[in-house]
Amino acid sequence: MAKIGRNTDRREVRLEDADERRHEMRSAAYTVASAARRVAAELDAEAERPDYRQPAGWHGSRLAVSASWYLAGRYTAAALDVLDEVHRLVASAVAADRAAGADWAAIGDALGVSADTASRRYRELPTDAGR
Numbered sequence: 001m002a003k004i005g006r007n008t009d010r011r012e013v014r015l016e017d018a019d020e021r022r023h024e025m026r027s028a029a030y031t032v033a034s035a036a037r038r039v040a041a042e043l044d045a046e047a048e049r050p051d052y053r054q055p056a057g058w059h060g061s062r063l064a065v066s067a068s069w070y071l072a073g074r075y076t077a078a079a080l081d082v083l084d085e086v087h088r089l090v091a092s093a094v095a096a097d098r099a100a101g102a103d104w105a106a107i108g109d110a111l112g113v114s115a116d117t118a119s120r121r122y123r124e125l126p127t128d129a130g131r
Contacts, residue, residue: 021096
């Protein structure tokens with residue numbers, strides 16, 4: 001009977017861990033969506049500006065100089081912010097899969113890498129999903 005009780009306790013702990021990991025993953029997914037929406041909203045707002053307020057472009061025979069609100073590299077920086085959030089989402093997904101009982105081979109297949117590579121990349125990686 002004691003063995004059955006220990007197995008039941010372990011299963012409950014594993015289920016609680018899986019629930020927590022799914023919650024972290026859900027939070028990370030919302031953060032990715034929010035970051036992507038911010039970039040899209042900024043691009044939409046930029047598209048609505050008149051031509052003379054665009055970051056650069058030809059207007060007649062002269063090149064418009066970027067306006068004061070435009071910072072060089074801001075598109076790249078915005079995309080990298082989204083990419084950082086996506087990396088956190090993937091780490092959360094790996095943690096959720098591991099908590100649900102997936103082995104490194106299955107996770108590696110999903111990532112397109114070997115089980116060993118997946119394990120090395122994600123075994124000790126904190127998810128930071130709850131930040």
